[in-house]
Structure formats: structure tokens, C-alpha cells
Amino acid sequence: MAGGEELMLLGKWPSPFVTRVQIALGLKGLSYEYVKQDLKNKSELLLTSNPVHKKIPVLIHNGKPICDSSIIVQYIDEAFPDSGAAFLPLDPYDRAVARFWTAYIDDKFVPASAQAFMGKTEEEKAEGTKNLVTAVETLEGAFGSDAEGKKKPFFGGDTVGIADIALGAMISRVRASEVLTGFKIFDAEKAPLLAAWAERFAELDAAKKVLPDVDGVVEFAKMRLAEAAAASGN
Amino acid sequence: MAGKDDVKVLGVVVSPFAIRVRIALNMKGVSYEYMEEDLTNKSELLLSSNPIHKKVPVLIHGGKPICESLVIVQYVDEVFPGAAVLPSDPYDRAVARFWAAYVDDKMFPPMVAFLLAVTEEERAAKAEETLAAMAQLEKAFGECSGGKPFFGGDSIGYVDLALGSNLQWLETSYQMFGVALLDAVKTPLLTAWAKRFVEADAAKGVVPDTALAVEFCKKLRAR
Numbered sequence: 001m002a003g004g005e006e007l008m009l010l011g012k013w014p015s016p017f018v019t020r021v022q023i024a025l026g027l028k029g030l031s032y033e034y035v036k037q038d039l040k041n042k043s044e045l046l047l048t049s050n051p052v053h054k055k056i057p058v059l060i061h062n063g064k065p066i067c068d069s070s071i072i073v074q075y076i077d078e079a080f081p082d083s084g085a086a087f088l089p090l091d092p093y094d095r096a097v098a099r100f101w102t103a104y105i106d107d108k109f110v111p112a113s114a115q116a117f118m119g120k121t122e123e124e125k126a127e128g129t130k131n132l133v134t135a136v137e138t139l140e141g142a143f144g145s146d147a148e149g150k151k152k153p154f155f156g157g158d159t160v161g162i163a164d165i166a167l168g169a170m171i172s173r174v175r176a177s178e179v180l181t182g183f184k185i186f187d188a189e190k191a192p193l194l195a196a197w198a199e200r201f202a203e204l205d206a207a208k209k210v211l212p213d214v215d216g217v218v219e220f221a222k223m224r225l226a227e228a229a230a231a232s233g234n
Numbered sequence: 235m236a237g238k239d240d241v242k243v244l245g246v247v248v249s250p251f252a253i254r255v256r257i258a259l260n261m262k263g264v265s266y267e268y269m270e271e272d273l274t275n276k277s278e279l280l281l282s283s284n285p286i287h288k289k290v291p292v293l294i295h296g297g298k299p300i301c302e303s304l305v306i307v308q309y310v311d312e313v314f315p316g317a318a319v320l321p322s323d324p325y326d327r328a329v330a331r332f333w334a335a336y337v338d339d340k341m342f343p344p345m346v347a348f349l350l351a352v353t354e355e356e357r358a359a360k361a362e363e364t365l366a367a368m369a370q371l372e373k374a375f376g377e378c379s380g381g382k383p384f385f386g387g388d389s390i391g392y393v394d395l396a397l398g399s400n401l402q403w404l405e406t407s408y409q410m411f412g413v414a415l416l417d418a419v420k421t422p423l424l425t426a427w428a429k430r431f432v433e434a435d436a437a438k439g440v441v442p443d444t445a446l447a448v449e450f451c452k453k454l455r456a457r
Contacts (some may be wrong), residue, residue: 052370058433061325064325066325066328067332068331068332068335069333071331073327074327074331075325075327078324079324079325093298093300093309095308095309095312096300096306096309099302100300100301100302100305103302103304103305104286109457130340137285
């Protein structure tokens, strides 16, 4: 890494949005300082770095903050073009496809998985689960094929791309909700490509190092559910 | 006759998402065939080009569809030569993406909710939310423009497209409900910017007359 490059990541375990950034930094072989945040007592640094949303992750590069996990991942790719494989292909059409799937993951998969799990009523949760099943079926169709028709290992093709990072960082949360609800999301029978992709992604060094451990996320989720129940007076 | 370079846009004349794509194409001097969609009776072409979302806009370039307005704008920027929509510096690009996302995630939803609101209370609440977003965007304009005419500097950029494509709806809020969501007193910089935006060559004829938007809104409210 070039001398004089200072990278700081404001984050909190087990946020999958923070994990996205950690994976991206890991794939590029970049060192950074991780600064744990307390979201119930937000730091001056967080409030000044992300005054608009006051959320994590925030990446601070040489003192300049970048916010929003998908924007940060693209920033890392563009600011460090000589470190590791690019997260986006060269061809503009293929780039548009990758961005489409990343937007799909953010706009459809993430909210559906949150609602399926943390929905306030059984109806809300059921709707979330329905949307999640649709999202999974749709994403199953997102894998490209090579000239011989063999499926590519990642959304990004032969190497990890922005869509892989966007969804891959969710793996611990997905596994934890599978444990808690008994409902298989990356179901090897219903979504074999996605199930295989999840195994493959979780084995990557850059992912293994930072994906939160599933048992820990299960406990964290139980705590969040209990807090939500208490807050709503149930 | 479809050529490998033919450009088609499927859109709705009042849709900010379609408008921004068309302005981007104009900025690049790209001629395209525009097809107006009736969202209550979607064309076969729309349904087959955007099977996942079935939404406009869709750009079809040489027969290949690209969906999602900001994805399309970035594609147009990367494929066609001419004025750059996104800046070249990675940090500036991240800032532009941030504010474009802010327009779509924080300004557009309450604005639409305002226009479709059934009760006075809901309308008031959504007006407040939209005005709060506009106040943030006023600050952002100051920061991004650096004293220049547009968010993008000397010429229209990514954030200009994202916000400027909503101007007919901001005007509709005033014409239909007497509420100025783009308020000359509260957001003077944006008010001046809006005039410049609609007069820009690339935007002329694409940002529709407010009358069209009012009619569209009335139809939606009636449903």
C-alpha cells in the first residue's frame, strides 16, 4: 500500500454493511484502523463524518469520509485500482449488469430479509419471507455462464465483484436467521447455485477473516428481538 | 431496422427516472427512439426487457436492455463520449453517488407520498419530510458546486440529473396544494439552480410542463 495512505473504518459488529467494507478492503490487501462505534452513544467522529445519516459504516481515507456501504465498496475499487482484482469488469454492459444486481440486493433482498426476521407482526414477517423467497429465486438466475454454458462461480464472473460483496457480507445474518427460524434461505434444493456460491464465498480468505461467527449473530439477534418485544410492550 | 448501435428508451414523460436518462443521452448528443409507456398497460417490450421490475426507464442499446435509472446513467456516461456526467476523481464520484442516492431515498419518497396523501395531516407530515430533505440538498449544493452553476460544477452532473428530473413534481406540489416544496426563501440556491437546470440545452423539452405532471397526479389520486 502506498505510503501515507490512512484508512479508518467506523463500524460495529455484526453489521453486514460494515462487513461489506471489510471484505472489500481485505480483497484489496489494504490495512486500516477499525474504530468500534457505540450506536446508542454516537461518537463525535461518527457525527462529523456522517452528519446526514449518522450511520455506520463510514470509511475515512486520509481524513475524508465516504458513507453508504455500496458507495464505499465502489470507492475502494476506484481509489485503489492497482491493488488486487477489480470489483467491476471492464465492459460497460457487464458493469451495468453488476450494478443492477447490487441495487437488487440492496433494494429487494436486504429489506425482505430484515422484514422476514424483524417484522413487527406475523403478517409483516410472512410478507417479508415471501419477498425473500422471490429475491432468492431471482438471484439464482443472476449467475452468468461461460462459452460452454458452465455457470460462473461468482456474480462477478470468475472473480468476486460488487454484487458478491453486497450479498456475501449478509451470509452470517442469513445463516443466523436460518438457525432461528428453521427456514432455509440459501436452500441447496431450491437455490443450488446460490447455496454453492454462499459456501464458496464464505471460504474466501477476505470473507473468512471478517464474517461474524453465526452463533454470535444468533445471540445478538435474540437480544435484538427481545429488545424489540420489550419496546412494543409485548 | 435494429442496428447494433440503436438506442431506445422506454419511459413515462413525467417519470424523474426516465427524464434523467433522456437528459444524459442529450448531454452526450446521442439520438434515441423514445417510447412512452402506459403503466396500466405495459408493452411486451417493457415486460421482456425488464422482467424483474417491469418498470421504466429501460435503455435498449443495440438490442441489449439496461435497467435502473442510475445504472443506466452510469452506462451512458461510460459508453458514449462527450461531457462527463460523473467526475473523474474517486472521492468526488463517491460524493456524487451519495447525494444522488439521497435524492432517491430521502427526497423522492416523501414528495410522492405528499402528492398522493389522502388526509391534511399526512400531507403536512410529508411536506415537512420533503422540506427537510430539500434543506439538506441546499447545503449539499453549496458544498458540491463550489460557487459554480451546477452540483456538477460548470455543467450538469450526476446529482443535477437526479434532482433536476424531479422539478415538475416539486412544481406540481405548489400548483395543486399551494405548498412550495422548492421554496425560494428556504432554499434560494436550489431555486436559482432549478431555473438554470430547466433552461440547459440537454434538459429542454425533456423536463415536462407542470400541466402534464398535474394531470398525471390527478389520475393517480383518483385510482
